Amino acid sequence: MGKSTYHHGDLRATILAAAAEQIATEGVDAISLRGLARRAEVSHAAPAHHFGDRAGLLTALATEGFDLLAAELTGAGPDFREVAVAYVRFALRHPGHFDVMYRSDLLHGDDPQLAAARTRSGAALRAGVADLTPARPQQRRQAAQLAAWSLVHGFASLWREGALRNSTLATTDDPEALAREMLAAVQLD
Structure with missing residues (x-):
C-alpha cells in the first residue's frame, strides 16, 4: 500500500515516540520533520500537519x-x-x-x-x-x-x-x- 493511501493510526503519537527515541540516541540536533516522516513511513507533509514546524x-x-x-x-x-x-x-x-x-x-x-x-x-x-x-x-x-x-x-x-x-x-x-x-x-x- 502506498504512502498516499496508508492510514497510519495515531500518527501524532508515533511521531512523538520516534522523536523521543531519536533524541535519546542521537541528540536533539538530529531531529527533522522530514526524517521523522521517513521513519514513520508517511509523507513528508504529515508531521507538519500535526505539529506545524x-x-x-x-x-x-x-x-x-x-x-x-x-x-x-x-x-x-x-x-x-x-x-x-x-x-x-x-x-x-x-x-x-x-x-x-x-x-x-x-x-x-x-x-x-x-x-x-x-x-x-x-x-x-x-x-x-x-x-x-x-x-x-x-x-x-x-x-x-x-x-x-x-x-x-x-x-x-x-x-x-x-x-x-x-x-x-x-x-x-x-x-x-x-x-x-x-x-x-x-x-x-
Whole structure:
C-alpha cells in the first residue's frame, strides 16, 4: 500500500515516540520533520500537519514529558526523597523528553498546553518539598523548592551525561541508590 493511501493510526503519537527515541540516541540536533516522516513511513507533509514546524514538534514532546513527569512525581507520594528519586528516575527513563523539556530556545514558549503541563509538574515537585519548610516564610519555601529542583535536576543531568561514571563520588552504579545517599547528606530546610 502506498504512502498516499496508508492510514497510519495515531500518527501524532508515533511521531512523538520516534522523536523521543531519536533524541535519546542521537541528540536533539538530529531531529527533522522530514526524517521523522521517513521513519514513520508517511509523507513528508504529515508531521507538519500535526505539529506545524520543528519547534511545534519539540513543544508537543516537552508537553508530553511534563505530563509524564507530573505523573511520576505524584505517584512517588508525599516524601521529598521519594519525589526527588522519581525525578531522577523520569530523567533516566525518558531521556528524549528530558533533553527538550527545559530548552526554551527550542520550544514555542507561549503554548498554553506546554504552560499547563509545566504547571502540573511544578506543582507535583513543590508538593514533595512542602513538608521540608512548612512553617517558613514564602520566600524561604521558594528558595527550598529551587534548591531541591536544582539538586535533583543537576544530579539527573550529571548521571545521564556520564559525568559520574568512574567518579570517586559515585559509591554505587545504581542512580536511585546514589540519589538517596546524596539526599540524605543534604538538608534543605
